[in-house]
Amino acid sequence: MMEDFEPTVVAFLCNWCSYAGADLAGTSRLKYPSNIRSIRVMCSGRVDPIFILDALKEGIDGVLVAGCHPGDCHYQSGNYKTNRKIKLIKRLLSELNIEPDRVRFEYISASEGQKFATVVTEFVGRLKEMGPSPLKEACE
Amino acid sequence: MRSITIDPITRLEGHGKINIFLNEDGNVENAYLQIPELRGFEKFSQGRRAEDMPQITSRICGVCPVAHHFASAKALDSAFKVEPPPVAKKLRELMYMGYIIYDHILHFYFLGGPDFVVGPEAPPGKRNILGVIEKAGIDIGKEVIKHRAFGQRITAILGGKATHPVNCLPGGVSKGLNEVERKDILSMAESSREFARFSLQLLDDIVLKNKDYVELITKGPYQLRTYNMGLVDDRDRLNFYDGLIRVKDPSDGELVKFPVSDYKKEIAERVEKWSYMKFPYLKRVGWKGFSDGTGSGFYRVGPLGRLNASEGMATPLAQKEFDRFYSTLGGRPVHSTLAFHWARLIELLYAAERAVELASDGEITSDRIRNPVGEPGEGFGVVEAARGTLIHHYDVDELGLIKKANLIVATTNNAGAITMSVRDAAKGLIRNGNVTDGLLNKVEMAFRAYDPCFGCATHTMPGSMPLIANIYDKNEVLLRSIKRD
Amino acid sequence: MTGEKLKFAFYWAASCGGCEIAVLDMNEAILEVVSAADILFWPVAIDTKYSDVEAMEDGHIDVCFFNGAIRNSEQKELAHLLRKKSKVLVAFGSCAVTGGIPGLANLSSRKGVFETVYLDNASIENPDGTVPETSSRVKEGELTIPEFFDTVDTLDQTVEVDYYLPGCPPPTALIMNAINAILSGELPPKGSVIAPARSVCDECRFEKSEKRITKIKRIYEVEELEDRCLLEQGIICMGPATRGGCGAPCLEANMPCTGCGGPTPNSLDQGGKMISALASVLGIDSEAVSSDKEVEAMLDRLIDPVGTFYKYGLPSALIKRRVMKE
Ligand code: SF4
Ligand code: SF4
Ligand code: SF4
Ligand code: FES
Numbered sequence: 043m044m045e046d047f048e049p050t051v052v053a054f055l056c057n058w059c060s061y062a063g064a065d066l067a068g069t070s071r072l073k074y075p076s077n078i079r080s081i082r083v084m085c086s087g088r089v090d091p092i093f094i095l096d097a098l099k100e101g102i103d104g105v106l107v108a109g110c111h112p113g114d115c116h117y118q119s120g121n122y123k124t125n126r127k128i129k130l131i132k133r134l135l136s137e138l139n140i141e142p143d144r145v146r147f148e149y150i151s152a153s154e155g156q157k158f159a160t161v162v163t164e165f166v167g168r169l170k171e172m173g174p175s176p177l178k179e180a181c182e
Numbered sequence: 183m184r185s186i187t188i189d190p191i192t193r194l195e196g197h198g199k200i201n202i203f204l205n206e207d208g209n210v211e212n213a214y215l216q217i218p219e220l221r222g223f224e225k226f227s228q229g230r231r232a233e234d235m236p237q238i239t240s241r242i243c244g245v246c247p248v249a250h251h252f253a254s255a256k257a258l259d260s261a262f263k264v265e266p267p268p269v270a271k272k273l274r275e276l277m278y279m280g281y282i283i284y285d286h287i288l289h290f291y292f293l294g295g296p297d298f299v300v301g302p303e304a305p306p307g308k309r310n311i312l313g314v315i316e317k318a319g320i321d322i323g324k325e326v327i328k329h330r331a332f333g334q335r336i337t338a339i340l341g342g343k344a345t346h347p348v349n350c351l352p353g354g355v356s357k358g359l360n361e362v363e364r365k366d367i368l369s370m371a372e373s374s375r376e377f378a379r380f381s382l383q384l385l386d387d388i389v390l391k392n393k394d395y396v397e398l399i400t401k402g403p404y405q406l407r408t409y410n411m412g413l414v415d416d417r418d419r420l421n422f423y424d425g426l427i428r429v430k431d432p433s434d435g436e437l438v439k440f441p442v443s444d445y446k447k448e449i450a451e452r453v454e455k456w457s458y459m460k461f462p463y464l465k466r467v468g469w470k471g472f473s474d475g476t477g478s479g480f481y482r483v484g485p486l487g488r489l490n491a492s493e494g495m496a497t498p499l500a501q502k503e504f505d506r507f508y509s510t511l512g513g514r515p516v517h518s519t520l521a522f523h524w525a526r527l528i529e530l531l532y533a534a535e536r537a538v539e540l541a542s543d544g545e546i547t548s549d550r551i552r553n554p555v556g557e558p559g560e561g562f563g564v565v566e567a568a569r570g571t572l573i574h575h576y577d578v579d580e581l582g583l584i585k586k587a588n589l590i591v592a593t594t595n596n597a598g599a600i601t602m603s604v605r606d607a608a609k610g611l612i613r614n615g616n617v618t619d620g621l622l623n624k625v626e627m628a629f630r631a632y633d634p635c636f637g638c639a640t641h642t643m644p645g646s647m648p649l650i651a652n653i654y655d656k657n658e659v660l661l662r663s664i665k666r667d
Numbered sequence: 668m669t670g671e672k673l674k675f676a677f678y679w680a681a682s683c684g685g686c687e688i689a690v691l692d693m694n695e696a697i698l699e700v701v702s703a704a705d706i707l708f709w710p711v712a713i714d715t716k717y718s719d720v721e722a723m724e725d726g727h728i729d730v731c732f733f734n735g736a737i738r739n740s741e742q743k744e745l746a747h748l749l750r751k752k753s754k755v756l757v758a759f760g761s762c763a764v765t766g767g768i769p770g771l772a773n774l775s776s777r778k779g780v781f782e783t784v785y786l787d788n789a790s791i792e793n794p795d796g797t798v799p800e801t802s803s804r805v806k807e808g809e810l811t812i813p814e815f816f817d818t819v820d821t822l823d824q825t826v827e828v829d830y831y832l833p834g835c836p837p838p839t840a841l842i843m844n845a846i847n848a849i850l851s852g853e854l855p856p857k858g859s860v861i862a863p864a865r866s867v868c869d870e871c872r873f874e875k876s877e878k879r880i881t882k883i884k885r886i887y888e889v890e891e892l893e894d895r896c897l898l899e900q901g902i903i904c905m906g907p908a909t910r911g912g913c914g915a916p917c918l919e920a921n922m923p924c925t926g927c928g929g930p931t932p933n934s935l936d937q938g939g940k941m942i943s944a945l946a947s948v949l950g951i952d953s954e955a956v957s958s959d960k961e962v963e964a965m966l967d968r969l970i971d972p973v974g975t976f977y978k979y980g981l982p983s984a985l986i987k988r989r990v991m992k993e
Contacts, residue, residue, distance in 0.1 A: 224783050228783070341920065342917055346685060348917045357921050
């Protein structure tokens with residue numbers, strides 16, 4: 043649809059795995075879209091649903107949360123919890139008529155630079171298809 | 183053409199506004215009752231969990247939350263195809279009597295009653311609860327406050343909270359009654375019964391012994407011939423909580439008696455551009471514009487509507503008063519708008535008597551208070567709110583979500599009648615452009631008798647309401663503004 | 668305090684009247700208030716006209732208690748007027764503080780509300796498709812009614828608010844606290860919520876222990892309630908995400924908290940908080956082995972998350988309304 047639309051994406055990345063994965067993607071000079079602003083958190087479990095809602099409210103087009111693979115979370119179960127949180131947020135968003143796909147959760151380990159690049163590329167592509175967040179205008 | 187706007191809570195604040203148009207001779211041409219407010223419950227109920235409805239709809243009105251809570255709970259019983267156990271029904275009805283006690287006392291002493299007790303000609307500053315206390319004495323004032331609070335406490339004990347109770351769910355109630363609470367409620371109910379008798383005596387002494395008042399009730403410009411509607415039990419006696427909806431014609435014949443599930447066949451609502459409130463009428467009779475009489479489908483609900491629609495009261499003291507009411511006012515039905523006040527006190531007595539009966543029932547402390555529900559579907563619920571018949575109708579889907587909701591609230595039922603009462607009172611009282619403050623008070627009395635609760639909560643509450651009449655000439659230039667102080 | 672009496676005002680906007688009843692429920696105590704303060708404006712009980720308020724000097728009213736949400740043009744104008752005339756403006760009750768139940772209308776629009784109320788419901792006879800209009804001519808002249816807004820706003824989205832008193836209605840004890848604080852001149856810093864800084868769980872009579880659930884249940888599906896935390900029995904209870912001060916009366920009546928106290932202290936969003944709370948108890952026993960599909964199946968039982976998490980506060984939520992698509 044909108045050819046020149048460049049979505050803004052916020053990514054909350056777990057310090058122990060996904061952030062390192064993103065780093066690896068960078069140092070390996072893997073290509074992925076530059077639309078993403080990364081925020082490092084100590085565990086994906088630290089990502090409060092309120093952060094995500096707040097980002098969306100501010101007109102961010104997509105939010106990516108990435109954490110350690112099942113069984114690998116340094117705090118036992120932060121990633122499982124976050125998986126459920128994100129699923130709940132998606133349900134909330136769809137009731138509000140906001141595309142649930144604007145929020146995405148992924149397991150990305152420190153060694154998965156390639157996965158990080160793929161996920162970001164896919165996500166940004168999907169957001170381009172969806173177009174700008176409806177909240178950009180809806181909430182003034 | 184000149185127009186007068188009576189804006190009870192003034193133009194900007196108002197939740198209810200009356201416009202009276204005068205013709206070239208200065209006589210009343212027409213009157214309009216406008217409801218400037220809408221909140222849209224029927225819309226945002228869609229998509230909610232069915233079990234949330236008793237609590238959501240109670241927020242339609244904080245004066246009569248219990249009525250909505252119960253109409254909703256009954257609609258859910260019906261939607262989920264479940265009969266609550268007998269004890270649950272008794273608990274609900276007992277709580278309902280607490281609510282009627284509180285609400286009728288509130289109206290009689292704080293809101294509408296001052297017109298009578300202090301007098302329609304008294305300065306507005308006196309026509310309020312303080313004026314009542316002044317006239318009747320401080321001890322009585324304390325009794326009024328005490329018994330209003332009793333009603334609230336009965337509701338709170340059973341409902342969790344008095345304003346916006348939480349105890350009703352499909353198939354019963356969430357909380358039972360223990361022996362200590364039962365005794366507490368029983369003593370409050372007994373005390374309320376005596377207080378109701380006292381109130382009727384007060385009405386006798388101050389109003390009925392005064393020929394002018396009686397004249398005002400029975401003659402005066404406060405007559406309106408309409409149909410009357412109310413819930414009745416299997417012996418056609420008045421009931422607040424359950425029964426069939428009965429409609430009687432202006433000459434006391436029964437027009438129809440129907441279960442709430444048939445309401446769509448009997449009642450239709452009309453929309454006018456100039457108000458957010460809808461105007462219901464009887465389908466069998468039809469819409470004839472704003473006119474009264476047998477040919478027009480308007481009906482009245484509330485205390486007078488209920489008494490007229492039933493053949494008697496189910497408790498002994500109230501039945502005696504019922505008989506006296508009709509013999510004093512010249513037989514059935516009574517068409518005088520001001521008789522609402524008296525009817526309200528008779529109902530207060532009934533509610534207190536019924537509360538005593540229920541609280542004396544040995545079974546009521548049993549803990550069988552819920553039955554399991556069936557598959558959800560369409561449901562209808564009806565109760566008599568203090569201000570009249572209240573209908574909830576839901577369509578519930580298989581997930582237990584509300585697909586559609588329709589609500590016909592008490593004051594809406596009276597919308598047409600109130601408009602006509604005001605118009606007729608104005609016609610009788612405003613002559614040749616002679617508009618005085620005192621006359622406007624009396625116009626206002628015509629609608630206050632209904633205890634209107636616009637948008638079912640538009641707070642036409644005060645015994646003394648600010649009132650402004652603006653008189654415009656035909657070019658809409660303000661000629662005069664009358665303020666009632 | 669100077670010897671002079673304080674001047675109070677009360678006003679309602681899109682409200683149900685329950686907040687006014689809550690003030691009356693102070694019973695005799697209200698007489699003490701009347702003796703300590705002059706009530707200048709209280710349409711429910713005192714005869715003062717709008718024009719009298721307009722004629723007041725700015726800041727003439729010491730404290731104005733404002734209940735109800737902002738739903739139409741008239742309410743908005745009154746909010747501005749009373750703000751100007753009052754030194755202190757208190758948002759009174761959930762409707763004014765967070766939008767209240769009328770705020771659920773933000774799941775729709777003016778058009779949607781009009782269609783459902785006036786055109787498409789079981790008892791409407793409206794062949795001409797009439798809907799109310801802000802200005803209409805009848806044969807005798809012109810009649811006007813206020814404009815119905817598309818979106819419900821809270822009071823502080825309309826004008827600046829000094830204090831908040833949440834609850835639907837605010838508990839009588841909290842009303843008395845607030846009034847006493849005002850009378851004694853011991854008000855907390857501006858912007859404060861005048862209610863305890865704890866959650867409903869802290870006031871709840873039920874014991875909490877396990878903190879884990881495997882299935883979300885509807886209250887009517889549970890035939891025998893156990894005598895312990897409702898959330899732990901699978902019933903959605905907003906207690907953990909809701910500010911206390913009410914004494915948890917709903918739990919006393921064996922019903923879950925539905926959240927009328929608004930978000931817990933320092934929480935920006937009641938629903939966000941409840942999502943956290945729920946995510947940390949639901950399905951934790953099997954989390955290491957559950958497939959995504961199993962998790963989704965568990966969540967399928969949470970129907971209407973918006974209406975459940977924001978029953979009293981959609982207008983004040985971070986995302987305050989449904990996106991309307993034409
Ligand atoms: S906060 Fe509750 S009690 Fe107060 S006006 Fe709103 S709905 Fe009514
Ligand atoms: S979740 Fe509900 S039932 Fe459980 S402790 Fe909190 S308030 Fe009580
Ligand atoms: S328990 Fe929850 S819903 Fe009930 S009064 Fe307290 S805050 Fe409101
Ligand atoms: S530490 Fe990486 S998700 Fe918890």
